[in-house]
Amino acid sequence: MLTVRDVLDLDVVRAGAPEVLAGAEALSSPVRWVHVAELKSLAGLLEGGELVLTTGLAFEDSAADAARYLGELAAAGAAGVVVEITAQRPQTAAALRQAAQDAALPVVLLTRRIRFVEVTEVVHRLLVSGQLAQLERARQVHETFTMLSLENAPPEEIVARAAELMGAPVVLEDVAHLVLAFASAGVPASELLSGWAERSRLVHYREETARAGAAGWLQTPVGLRGQRWGRLVVPAPGGPAGADGDGAMVLERAGQALTINRMAERDQRELGHQARAGLLHELRRPGALEEAEALARAAALGLAAAPVYLPVVFRLSRRPGEEPIEVQRRERALLDMLHSVLANARVPALAASLQAGALGLLVAVPARQLEDPVLERLCGQLAEQTSVDWAVGVGRGRPDLLAAAAGLDEAAHVAESAAGLGSAAGLGGSRRFYRSADVRLRGLLSMLRDDPRAAAFADAELAPISQDAEALDLLMHYLESGGNKAQLARNGYLSRPTLYAKLARLQEKLGVTLDDAESRTSLHVALLLRGLRS
Known part of the structure; x- marks a missing residue:
């Protein structure tokens, strides 16, 4: 964009010793064209944005005519006027100076003679080149964003x-x-x-x-x-x-x-989902962000600063033969509902998809003692509003956002374990969420139940009694009693001689001694795996 100031800085204009008589604050006005005119009135000839070059013949020695001339230029939207008046015409220069005191546009006096044709040639060349540069810039910008749209x-x-x-x-x-x-x-x-x-x-x-x-x-x-x-x-x-x-x-x-x-x-x-998912994955990547940047970016996505950040993972329940597209549909439905519940409950959180069938949350909690109430309210409202089945795993609350994000792995493990166990494994179906202390060994085994090596171990341990339901039941009760035969006899309403005889036959079939702690542990793990698989 060429301005009045730019024109005055040209060598061909500076040769005329330009003096700004008025409108210094408007020298940044853009110049659309340069117009040479000696007419007394230019009304109707200008379209606005022109820099007028004249020798002052339109007003000569009359300050009143000069004021009228400058007023017409301002009314027509001229960018400014450059008047060449040499020392041989002092009365004309005086008239212009007097009229310029009330002028509303830049008025410039040249006291040395210059060639107006050189000024117009240089300015017009600059204007045309500037327009071509603008066109080229517009083409570049257009092509850039057109390609981004097509891609x-x-x-x-x-x-x-x-x-x-x-x-x-x-x-x-x-x-x-x-x-x-x-x-x-x-x-x-x-x-x-x-x-x-x-x-x-x-x-x-x-x-x-x-x-x-x-x-x-x-x-x-x-x-x-x-x-x-x-x-x-x-x-x-x-x-x-x-x-x-x-x-x-x-x-x-x-x-x-x-x-x-x-x-x-x-x-x-x-x-919104993509922005949250992108940030959540960055938060989980070690060294990707500093704590200050992590907090600022999370706050920009609605996760307010809090004393405690709690990592939570929702794991969708498995359905036999379910197609991936159906898992994605259920996951999106749960995520949309989760955002709605979070907004209605005014619980600040960053929620996004972690992987297929799993949603991760970082919940801002006002205090550690409020962790369970916040989760109870959140999970309760979700349960009331959606039919999607899930299990919820909770990691340890942390004062640092990055540390809490790292805890999503622990929460995912707990959620996976809880989803695989359920009430049949003794976790209690009424629980809305689980922590590591709730799933313990059963949680680990639930993640290994589909591993062929774990299946082979369980089959080998229990092979001698695999078809004997009574022997399997006796072994489970014995192990759950911690190997305490007296307690097992009381709970099973058996006499000790009868119980001892049954346990002796069981040991004989298994080919191991039940008094050995490692043998009892191996058998117990095998029984738990068998239960999970069935």
């Missing part, structure tokens, strides 16, 4: 390209001011996203690309008119150079690409 690029890539083209940070947020994607452009993420929702709410939404708010953030809406689902924001007071022109174009094209991709494949919830 169905994810929001993160579109936002990153916009930030790269603008040289400034760009944030994509939804209508609730939650950050769906961002590109920091060298700004630390913890600084860029700190208190994002609160800061963003101060910048009112605009239906067109514009600056808004006290900070002057540049923004553009995303989505079809009447169905806006977010906006792109450049959260910088000044923004990049040319932000109101070139930057606005880049931001608009990025917004259009996001809208097209949304129409083709995604809905608003999908974008």
